[in-house]
Amino acid sequence: MSEFIKFKIKNNIATIKINRTKKKNALTLEMLERLSDIGESLKSEKNLLCVLIMGNDGIFCSGIDVTNFASLANNKTLLNSLMDPLEELPYNKMQKPCIVWQELAVPVIAILEGPVFGAGLQLALGADIRISAPTAKFSIMETKWGLIPDMGITQTLPKLMNYDQALLATLTSTLITAKKAYELGLITICTENPYQKGTELAEKFGSKSPDALRAAKTLYREAWKEANADNLQLEASLQTQLIGSSNQMEAVFANMEKRRPNFSKHSISDTKS
């Protein structure tokens, strides 16, 4: 497993590479845990300058590995272990791999190319800065599978995108080009060579006082912080109602069978729980 997430620190720059290109870098539960563990371990790297998160072979990440999570609908114990908040933390096991980067004192850069879908997009949104190739494609994909984005999006997307554009993109799972993504605020920089730009940026950070770098991120993290961390729990409680519901199953089967879905009346509670 471990080679699916490659990790090294060199010249005080941590590089995390998603490396499962045969499956378009789809994320398994183990890979998500590995990302969380790496993020956690970096908190104590005293000389760290910055973190680069990237894919491989022209692919950032196509999202969750659906086959890996298929058993969730019938395994309430597993589902709860993923959806309940981690001990004394505001986020759960699915949210931590996206949110942990915000807790690092140093800047985190995501290098994007190819598909940046679903969980892949939410991972990218957890970084401070997103550098994208012009060929990258984005989608808030989850409603395609009868689900909602629930990996920290309430804490990351409102800092970047207007409500209407975010809702529209989510309700339609539209494919978004890099040019449009820049216009909407989803990415920070669009450039032909995002790897080179990321390296240049890391070097630029190296020419700055590490104290000032860290203080600036600390300050801005607080200044742009979402007022309501409870929304992480709302992501989880809404998603728990969706997973395995008849309409969610119908969305999955209709997509797999490439037919028009036949939904029943909506069945989950609308109220905030």
Added chain:
Amino acid sequence: MSEFIKFKIKNNIATIKINRTKKKNALTLEMLERLSDIGESLKSEKNLLCVLIMGNDGIFCSGIDVTNFASLANNKTLLNSLMDPLEELPYNKMQKPCIVWQELAVPVIAILEGPVFGAGLQLALGADIRISAPTAKFSIMETKWGLIPDMGITQTLPKLMNYDQALLATLTSTLITAKKAYELGLITICTENPYQKGTELAEKFGSKSPDALRAAKTLYREAWKEANADNLQLEASLQTQLIGSSNQMEAVFANMEKRRPNFSKHSISDTKS
């Protein structure tokens, strides 16, 4: 009266049409109440897919019917009945027709063409998604009449527009083209045929699990929610001071007489009440 607001539900899509084109779809108090009632009634439509709010004959809505509200300045009882919060709700009778759409679980789309002024713009801002023709014209018109926008704008505009651009547009009542409105964040989509685009979008929503659609709007409504609902009351308390004041009357008369106004020193309290 009732034909001024046309309303139907077909294929689980609610269509609300403002239909008073002789008066450029200016809104009377009765029309506002009808909008509130329709919004309220839709909360219990269990199979509802989405809501379309539109105008007619190339006109969305030119704002409040000023003649209908002329008596307000001299009728404190009527004024209070409009400006005081509705029982156990954070908004009043003037705010509800704009805010009620945010309380629906399903997405609400405004289809915009021609004038989108004053109360018409605030109604459009209450929708989740705004689809506009390139020929539509926008204005936060209220200061022209010595008033402020007070129909929920504190809960809707900050999700879409930067403070400086919003204040500038409001202080000048500038006419804003659809192209500029898109650039500023006021509209979601600018397209030659907004009615067709709205219908396509509704159909797209129909291909999604209704549970996921509703959960996504619920989640995003919370994630982008304004921290301070008290500002609805601030809208009302500031406006109550303005209505019928000597400077407000002077603004109205100068506009009607097409002359330069002659204002006295500002007379209302600056402090938040």
Added chain:
Amino acid sequence: MSEFIKFKIKNNIATIKINRTKKKNALTLEMLERLSDIGESLKSEKNLLCVLIMGNDGIFCSGIDVTNFASLANNKTLLNSLMDPLEELPYNKMQKPCIVWQELAVPVIAILEGPVFGAGLQLALGADIRISAPTAKFSIMETKWGLIPDMGITQTLPKLMNYDQALLATLTSTLITAKKAYELGLITICTENPYQKGTELAEKFGSKSPDALRAAKTLYREAWKEANADNLQLEASLQTQLIGSSNQMEAVFANMEKRRPNFSKHSISDTKS
């Protein structure tokens, strides 16, 4: 000293001119206090229509006069007198000259050309509306000197700019053109003649009811208000740790000696204090 900040009120329009072009309008402590005093005095100008803040001779403001503040690192009493909050206020002596404009009931316009750097940019951000010449250049300059922006930026920039773009600009101290600044939300209007545009805007304000103008700014100030005023104190506490630290001194010396800096491990506390 006093001629370094010129101030007059004419036709109810207050004009504040930074007038120290030999030093590129760099701000001394005395000039900052003068700005605070002018802002404070304008609160009681009952007929005031609006405020224009501008530079001179093609220069807005290149930032703090570093020579004027060099003694700070060794003078803890002076440092504390600048960094501690003013009595019963949320801001300190360095923040007040940028924040006081938000407390005025009337709109404040900054007219920008030439360098708008560091403290100069934070002063401009304290205005409600920024009108810029196409030739103006912007930089969130502070990390160049091993410092962070600490003059109210947590209350002004989040209303205008996305988190990622703001952090990137701050961590790199990049020079930003007026065109890019408009795209990022840093400025409100980019125009060939910002002085003329500012005067036109002031005249436009004069055609509006002064009550409506003031009520609109009051309302929007509340609607876009940052939830967390404590972040003003966070600016100060982080900066106090940075000033005079070995890495901050190294940043200053390396810049002055035009050599690559040689930083030690980061030494300040990462945690919010």
